[in-house]
Every structure is written in structure tokens, then in C-alpha cells.
Amino acid sequence: MAFTPPKETYTGKVYPVTIGSGDKAVTFGGENVLPFHSFEGSTPNRPVIAYEIMDVPPTDWPDKVKEPYAAVSDDPVKWAKFCEQDLKAKAIALRLYGTHPDSGNKSADDAVKVVKDVLAAISVPLIIIGSNHAEKDTDVLVKVSEAAKGNTCVIGKAQEANYKTIAASAMANGHMLIAMSELDINLSKQLNIMITQLGFTKEKIIIDPMCSALGYGLEYTYTVMERIRLTALTLNDATMQQPMLGDVGMYVWKIKEVTASEDILPEWGALTERGVAWEAQTAASLLLSGAELLIMRHPEAVRAVDAFIDELV
Amino acid sequence: MLIIGEKLSIIAKRVREAMNKRDKGPIQEIAKAQFEAGAGMIDANIGPAEGIEDLMEWMVTTIQEVVPAPICLDTTNYDALEKGLKVHNNEWGKPLINSTSNDPERFPILELAAKYNCDVIGLTVGKGGLPADAEERSAIAAEIMARAMEYGLPVENIYLDPLVLQIATTQDQAIKVIHTIKMFQELNDPPMKTVVGLSNISNGCPKPIRPILNNHFLALLMYEGLTAAIADAHEIITTAKTVDAIMNKTLYAHSYLEM
Numbered sequence: 001m002a003f004t005p006p007k008e009t010y011t012g013k014v015y016p017v018t019i020g021s022g023d024k025a026v027t028f029g030g031e032n033v034l035p036f037h038s039f040e041g042s043t044p045n046r047p048v049i050a051y052e053i054m055d056v057p058p059t060d061w062p063d064k065v066k067e068p069y070a071a072v073s074d075d076p077v078k079w080a081k082f083c084e085q086d087l088k089a090k091a092i093a094l095r096l097y098g099t100h101p102d103s104g105n106k107s108a109d110d111a112v113k114v115v116k117d118v119l120a121a122i123s124v125p126l127i128i129i130g131s132n133h134a135e136k137d138t139d140v141l142v143k144v145s146e147a148a149k150g151n152t153c154v155i156g157k158a159q160e161a162n163y164k165t166i167a168a169s170a171m172a173n174g175h176m177l178i179a180m181s182e183l184d185i186n187l188s189k190q191l192n193i194m195i196t197q198l199g200f201t202k203e204k205i206i207i208d209p210m211c212s213a214l215g216y217g218l219e220y221t222y223t224v225m226e227r228i229r230l231t232a233l234t235l236n237d238a239t240m241q242q243p244m245l246g247d248v249g250m251y252v253w254k255i256k257e258v259t260a261s262e263d264i265l266p267e268w269g270a271l272t273e274r275g276v277a278w279e280a281q282t283a284a285s286l287l288l289s290g291a292e293l294l295i296m297r298h299p300e301a302v303r304a305v306d307a308f309i310d311e312l313v
Numbered sequence: 314m315l316i317i318g319e320k321l322s323i324i325a326k327r328v329r330e331a332m333n334k335r336d337k338g339p340i341q342e343i344a345k346a347q348f349e350a351g352a353g354m355i356d357a358n359i360g361p362a363e364g365i366e367d368l369m370e371w372m373v374t375t376i377q378e379v380v381p382a383p384i385c386l387d388t389t390n391y392d393a394l395e396k397g398l399k400v401h402n403n404e405w406g407k408p409l410i411n412s413t414s415n416d417p418e419r420f421p422i423l424e425l426a427a428k429y430n431c432d433v434i435g436l437t438v439g440k441g442g443l444p445a446d447a448e449e450r451s452a453i454a455a456e457i458m459a460r461a462m463e464y465g466l467p468v469e470n471i472y473l474d475p476l477v478l479q480i481a482t483t484q485d486q487a488i489k490v491i492h493t494i495k496m497f498q499e500l501n502d503p504p505m506k507t508v509v510g511l512s513n514i515s516n517g518c519p520k521p522i523r524p525i526l527n528n529h530f531l532a533l534l535m536y537e538g539l540t541a542a543i544a545d546a547h548e549i550i551t552t553a554k555t556v557d558a559i560m561n562k563t564l565y566a567h568s569y570l571e572m
Binding site: 185186187189190193194197231235237239240 | 562563564565566567568571572
């Protein structure tokens with residue numbers, strides 16, 4: 001007798017989110033099954049990987065991930081163009097790291113200029129992320145959100161401390177919003193509810209349950225994401241049906257495994273391969289737990305994850 | 314848990330007058346208030362409706378004009394039921410007939426439910442009068458289930474109703490009803506759906522204590538797995554949502570009561 005694999009049926013569905021405009025716009029989410037379970041239902045859109053760039057040259061990135069961008073990372077516009085043209089990026093995530101009070105404290109107006117210049121230079125969708133300084137982000141993200149009006153960007157990250165102003169400006173300027181909570185499914189739901197209670201459309205939110213690197217709490221992120229997805233699909237909970245973000249690069253490229261040299265830890269193998277493997281492994285794990293949008297750094301890691309997605313879709 | 318908003322009953326003077334005059338205003342206002350308070354279905358109780366079979370048709374369309382929810386068609390009148398089912402908008406969910414029982418006079422209702430593929434409440438009483446305990450209720454339930462299958466109605470379409478009695482006159486029945494809810498679910502796999510007419514428990518009790526009795530009784534019934542309650546959504550919504558959260562049926566968030 002032929003084996004028929006058992007199939008789950010789900011009552012809920014993840015909202016599809018489209019960012020950018022024109023023929024370079026991308027859509028992710030939209031599935032009514034667990035990640036890559038296309039045999040059980042509909043998985044209309046491929047997960048999207050965005051290349052991370054910064055408004056200031058990266059000083060705290062390890063050499064291995066600085067290398068591919070050595071010629072362009074002094075200028076966000078050159079960097080963005082390089083990602084789109086040479087690396088064939090489908091989306092770009094601009095982190096306004098230089099606006100953080102402890103890393104340059106650039107003004108919101110400086111950030112506006114960078115955002116406008118980058119937007120003018122690229123045609124792929126742009127994700128604009130603040131410096132994760134809750135107070136400063138309210139100033140910076142409100143102004144860049146206005147400057148990017150009409151481009152259907154993703155603005156982030158709104159968190160409990162600052163979501164009101166950031167959500168209001170994303171709403172007024174037609175952007176999607178990243179809602180970040182700190183590794184807690186109930187707080188994630190609560191933040192989504194609070195944002196929608198402001199009048200923000202629930203189909204324009206992207207959940208960031210907060211990321212972590214392999215070996216540094218990844219399993220915790222994994223289970224939170226998995227539970228969010230199960231809540232969306234099996235309980236049909238409309239407050240948890242948004243696509244999820246894995247902000248992979250920034251969590252991976254600071255840990256021991258990607259920085260410790262071969263002299264100290266020869267048994268860990270070549271440092272040149274370790275970092276890429278670590279970023280790709282972390283990203284692949286998050287895709288399996290439910291992430292539809294990834295922000296990554298190393299081109300080789302992106303290529304590996306892209307190939308992984310090709311295998312599974 | 315499914316709340317079937319109960320406020321549209323011919324027993325209430327204001328509703329009766331609106332039904333007699335075919336005045337949509339009060340009916341729609343009450344239906345909307347129930348829906349907004351958390352009812353997932355609206356009970357339309359028109360009584361026996363002899364000679365006014367069109368009333369259910371009017372009720373269904375009147376309610377569904379303003380509320381995107383299915384209707385619980387509450388009457389013993391076969392013709393009125395069929396007229397109501399014909400106009401019911403199934404886009405919002407399957408209609409529910411309240412009710413059939415183990416009384417042969419009510420069997421045609423099973424046939425009607427099969428014909429329109431709708432859900433039906435099986436009230437576990439028979440010709441023999443009020444059931445004595447959980448075992449007797451389950452025995453009647455089993456007969457109703459067998460009868461339903463005879464008429465081609467899947468048992469998944471049945472909500473078993475243990476018949477809630479008044480605590481003021483038949484106090485020993487309350488705990489028996491709670492036991493029955495648990496027992497009903499063991500009659501089939503997947504478990505049978507269950508429903509109660511909640512406020513019966515406090516019928517005849519002083520007004521201030523009625524909501525207290527209703528809500529505590531509901532919590533106990535929900536713990537045993539109750540699927541649905543015919544009740545005033547305003548009165549029980551807090552209990553329904555809280556017990557659902559405690560029992561891990563919905564994902565908790567601080568503002569869960571507002572959702």
C-alpha cells in the first residue's frame with residue numbers, strides 16, 4: 001500500500017506584505033501553512049533576504065564581513081548600488097547606526113539626507129531601521145518616514161517605548177512597520193494590538209520577535225517564532241498573522257565563533273568559513289521557524305540561504 | 314467559546330412588540346449590541362409562531378442586514394424554520410436550529426437540518442420528562458445521535474444540550490449538568506459539541522445575583538469543555554474570554570479583554 005503522508009489543515013493565514021514599488025516590488029508572507037509545507041496548502045511567496053547596509057562605515061564588523069564591502073562601505077549610496085547591481089539584492093536594509101547617541105549621534109536631518117540619496121540610487125525596496133535607541137528613533141524614524149513617503153518602505157523598529165509616534169508616521173506616509181518585542185510571544189501580541197488600536201492597519205505590520213545567533217539563544221527565538229506561527233495558523237488569531245523578520249546579521253557578526261582567530265581555537269576550523277556558515281545556519285533556522293524576511297550581511301551566506309530556499313520551495 | 318446572543322426573544326415585551334409591528338429598529342439595535350459585545354451568533358427566538366411562519370424569514374434578514382453573523386433559529390415551528398433557512402446568509406457561518414430532542418414530533422427537524430446542511434441543537438430530553446442525571450442525558454444524546462445519522466445528518470452538526478435547570482428549585486441538577494458536559498464529549502471522536510441555555514440556572518433568582526450565578530456556572534462548564542452558550546454577551550464576555558485564556562485556547566495579551 002502506498003504511503004500517504006498525513007496532512008494538517010490550518011484555519012488561519014499569514015498576511016502577505018508587499019514592499020517597494022514598480023516591477024522591483026517584493027511580496028512575502030501569504031501562506032496558510034507552516035514554513036515550506038507547500039504539500040499542505042498555499043505558499044505563494046518566497047521568503048525575502050535584504051542586504052544590510054549602514055549610514056556610517058562599519059567599525060565593529062569583523063574583517064571577514066567587512067571585506068566584500070571594503071570599496072563601498074564609506075558611502076551608503078555606493079554601498080546600496082553595489083548590493084543591488086553586483087549582488088543582485090532583492091531588497092536593502094539601511095540601518096541608521098550613526099544616529100545612535102553613542103556612535104556618532106548624527107541628526108535626524110543627516111539621516112533624512114542619507115535615506116533620500118539611497119532611495120534615489122536604487123530601485124529595489126528599502127527597509128529603514130533606526131539605531132535601536134528608543135528615544136532617538138522617535139525623532140529619526142518620524143523624519144525619515146516622511147522623507148521616504150511614496151516608496152512603500154519598511155520602517156522600524158517600533159517597540160513598546162516608542163511605538164506611538166513611529167507607527168503614526170509610518171501610517172501617515174504609507175509604510176510598513178516592524179513591531180519589535182523582546183522574545184516574548186505574549187508581549188509581541190500585546191504590541192500588535194496596541195499598534196492596531198492606534199488605527200494602524202494590521203496587514204502592514206511585520207513582527208520582529210527579536211533575533212539571536214546560533215549558540216546564543218537561537219532556540220528561544222526559534223520557539224517564539226514557531227509559537228507565533230502556530231497561533232496564527234491553528235488558533236486563527238488575527239493579531240499574530242503578520243510575517244516575521246529575522247534581523248540575522250547584526251546578532252551573528254559579533255559573537256565569539258565569527259571573531260575568535262584560528263591561533264586561539266584551531267579546532268574550530270578556518271575563520272573565513274566559520275562566520276559565513278554561522279550566519280547562514282542562523283538564517284536557515286529562522287526560516288524554518290517562520291521568518292519570511294531576513295536581514296543579512298555576508299554575500300556568501302545570502303547565496304547559501306538562497307540555495308537552501310530553492311531546495312525547499 | 315461561542316456566545317449565542319440571547320436577547321432577541323419573543324418573551325421580552327419590547328422584542329415582542331417589534332416583531333408584531335415588523336419594526337426593524339429595536340431588533341437590529343439589540344442584535345448589533347450583542348454582536349459588538351462578543352456574540353458570534355444571534356439567537357432569534359420567535360416562540361411557536363403559529364400562523365406567522367413568515368416571522369423567522371423577517372428576523373433572519375433583519376438581523377443579517379446589520380450583523381455579519383449566523384443566526385440560531387429558535388422555534389419549534391417547522392415551516393417558520395424552513396423559511397428562515399432559505400434566506401439565511403451562510404457567508405457568515407452555518408445557521409443553527411434550536412432545537413430537536415428525542416421526541417418523535419421533533420425528528421423532522423433533523424431531516425430539515427440535513428437538507429440545509431446546518432447545525433442543530435439536540436436537547437437531551439425525551440417523552441419521559443426531565444432527565445435525572447448525566448447518564449440519562451447521555452443515553453438520550455446517543456439516541457438523538459443515532460436518529461440524526463438515520464436522517465443523514467452528520468453528528469458533527471449536532472450541539473448537545475444537557476438542559477440546564479433552575480438552581481432555586483432543582484439545586485442538585487447543576488452539578489449533574491456540569492458532569493454531563495464532560496460525558497457528552499466522550500460520545501464521539503471528534504468530541505461532540507455542547508451548548509447550554511445558560512441563564513436557566515438563575516431563573517427565578519433575585520436579579521442582582523443572576524449574573525453571578527450565570528458567570529460562575531459558565532466558568533465550571535467551560536472547564537469541562539463547553540462549546541457554546543446561549544446567553545447575554547454583555548454579561549458573560551469577561552468570563553468567556555478569561556477562561557479561554559486560562560485554558561490556553563487563546564493566546565494571552567494584556568489587552569485580551571478589549572479584543
